[in-house]
Amino acid sequence: MEKKVFPPDFAWGVATASYQIEGAYDTDGRGESIWDRFCTIPGRILNGDDGKIACDHYHRYPEDVALMKSLGIKSYRFSISWSRVFPKGTGEVNQMGLQFYKNLVHELLEHGIEPFVTLYHWDLPQALQDLGGWANPNMPTYFLDYAKLIFQELGDKVTKWMTLNEPYCAAFLGNYEGRQAPGIKDFSTALSVAYNLYVGHGLVVEYFRNENMIGEIGIALNLMPRLPFTNKEEDIKATEYADGYINRWFLDPIIKGTYPQDMITLYREKGVVLPEFQEEHLRLMSQKLDFMGLNYYNDFWVTADETVWPLGFSLKNPPFAPVNDRGWPVTEQGLTKMLLRLKNEYGIDTIYITENGTSQPDTLSLNKTVGDGIRIDYLHRHLLAMHDAIAQGVNVKGYFQWSLYDNFEWAFGYSSRFGIVYVDFNTQERFVKDSGFWYANLIKENAI
Numbered sequence: 001m002e003k004k005v006f007p008p009d010f011a012w013g014v015a016t017a018s019y020q021i022e023g024a025y026d027t028d029g030r031g032e033s034i035w036d037r038f039c040t041i042p043g044r045i046l047n048g049d050d051g052k053i054a055c056d057h058y059h060r061y062p063e064d065v066a067l068m069k070s071l072g073i074k075s076y077r078f079s080i081s082w083s084r085v086f087p088k089g090t091g092e093v094n095q096m097g098l099q100f101y102k103n104l105v106h107e108l109l110e111h112g113i114e115p116f117v118t119l120y121h122w123d124l125p126q127a128l129q130d131l132g133g134w135a136n137p138n139m140p141t142y143f144l145d146y147a148k149l150i151f152q153e154l155g156d157k158v159t160k161w162m163t164l165n166e167p168y169c170a171a172f173l174g175n176y177e178g179r180q181a182p183g184i185k186d187f188s189t190a191l192s193v194a195y196n197l198y199v200g201h202g203l204v205v206e207y208f209r210n211e212n213m214i215g216e217i218g219i220a221l222n223l224m225p226r227l228p229f230t231n232k233e234e235d236i237k238a239t240e241y242a243d244g245y246i247n248r249w250f251l252d253p254i255i256k257g258t259y260p261q262d263m264i265t266l267y268r269e270k271g272v273v274l275p276e277f278q279e280e281h282l283r284l285m286s287q288k289l290d291f292m293g294l295n296y297y298n299d300f301w302v303t304a305d306e307t308v309w310p311l312g313f314s315l316k317n318p319p320f321a322p323v324n325d326r327g328w329p330v331t332e333q334g335l336t337k338m339l340l341r342l343k344n345e346y347g348i349d350t351i352y353i354t355e356n357g358t359s360q361p362d363t364l365s366l367n368k369t370v371g372d373g374i375r376i377d378y379l380h381r382h383l384l385a386m387h388d389a390i391a392q393g394v395n396v397k398g399y400f401q402w403s404l405y406d407n408f409e410w411a412f413g414y415s416s417r418f419g420i421v422y423v424d425f426n427t428q429e430r431f432v433k434d435s436g437f438w439y440a441n442l443i444k445e446n447a448i
C-alpha cells in the first residue's frame with residue numbers, strides 16, 4: 001500500500017484529563033470535585049472504583065513526561081482540576097495545586113512537548129455543585145475567575161487552550177441521563193447546564209481576546225454523523241433530531257450564534273423548559289475561535305422510538321461494523337464525513353482531532369508486552385480516514401490519541417482500558433502496548 005504522508009509540523013499527541021489520571025485526591029489542599037462525590041454513591045461506578053489514586057500522575061509526572069518523550073510524542077493535551085487550584089471553586093487559591101501545573105508545564109517544555117490545556121474536563125468543584133452547579137447562572141462568572149487565574153499563571157508558557165471538553169457529556173450524561181457526575185436526571189436542567197457552559201466559554205474567549213493573550217483558543221466537542229437505520233420516513237426524521245441533539249445544539253451557537261429551531265420546537269412541544277436565550281449570550285458564544293477540537297469515537301445509527309421522551313429516537317449499531325468492549329462500533333468513515341462537514345457546512349478552517357481511540361480488554365503477558373492489534377487496527381483506520389479528509393482540503397493540524405494511559409474511565413472505572421500504555425493499577429507500573437510502539441513509529445515517519 002502506498003504511504004500516506006501527513007502535513008509537516010503535524011501536532012502528534014496524546015490526551016488525558018485531570019480526574020482520570022492525577023489521583024492525589026486530597027493531597028496538598030485539593031478540594032472535592034463532583035466526581036469525588038459521585039464515586040461515593042453506591043452503584044454509580046463499576047466495581048466501586050474511584051479516582052483517588054488513578055495513575056498517580058500527580059506524583060509521577062516526571063516519569064510520565066519522560067515516557068511520552070521516549071515515544072516521540074510532540075504534544076500533550078491535559079486538563080486542569082479546578083478544585084485543585086480553587087478548593088472551594090472560588091475565593092482562596094491553593095498555591096500548591098497551582099504549582100503542580102506549573103511544574104508539569106515546565107517539565108513538558110523541557111522535553112520539547114507542547115502543552116494543550118483544557119480548562120474544564122467535567123470535574124466541577126463540589127462546593128459549586130452545592131450552589132446548583134452549572135444550572136446556576138452565576139457559574140459562568142466563577143468559571144471566568146478560574147480561567148483568569150490559570151491564564152495569569154500559565155499564559156506565558158502555554159499557547160494552546162481549550163475552554164471546555166465535550167459539553168454535551170457534561171450537560172446530558174451528567175444531568176439528564178444521570179450516569180455521570182453530578183448524577184441528575186432532568187432534561188430541562190441539562191439544557192440550562194449546556195447553556196451556562198457556553199456562556200462561560202464565551203466569557204473566557206472574550207477575556208482571552210481582550211487581554212491579547214498570545215496563543216490560540218478553541219473548544220473540544222464530541223461530534224458524530226447520524227444515519228437512519230432504515231429508509232423509513234420516521235427513521236429519517238428521527239435522525240434529524242439525533243443530529244440536532246448532539247451535533248447542531250453544540251455547533252450552531254458557537255459558529256452561527258443561534259440554536260437550532262427544529263430542536264427548540266421539539267423541546268417546546270414535549271414540555272421541556274428551555275433556557276432564556278439572550279442576544280448578549282449568543283454574541284459571547286459565537287466569538288471566532290482559533291480552532292475546533294473534534295473528539296471522535298464512533299457513529300451510531302438512529303431509529304425512531306416514541307418511548308424515549310423528549311427525543312423520540314434511540315441508537316443502534318450499524319449492521320456491518322465491528323464493536324469494541326464497550327459495544328461501540330468501529331466507523332472510521334464517520335470521521336472523514338464529520339471533518340468535511342465542519343469545513344463545508346460550518347466553514348471551520350482549523351481543526352485538531354483532540355481525542356480518538358478505543359477500549360479493549362488488554363492483558364499484560366508474561367513477557368511484559370501487550371498485544372493490542374485491534375487498537376492498532378482502530379487507529380490505523382481512523383488515521384487513514386483523517387488523511388482522506390486532509391487530502392480533500394480540510395486543515396487538520398494535529399491528532400491526539402485517547403489516551404496515553406489506561407485510566408479512570410468514568411462510570412466504567414478501571415475496567416475499560418483506552419491507553420496505548422498499559423497501567424498495572426496494583427503497582428502503578430507502566431508498560432507500552434504494541435499500539436504505543438506503533439504510534440511512536442508513525443510519528444517518526446509522519447506517514448502511515
Ligand code: NOJ
Binds near residue numbers: 020165166295418
Ligand atoms: C471522551 C472524554 O473526553 C474522555 O474523558 C473519555 O475517557 C473518552 N471519551 C472515552 O470514553
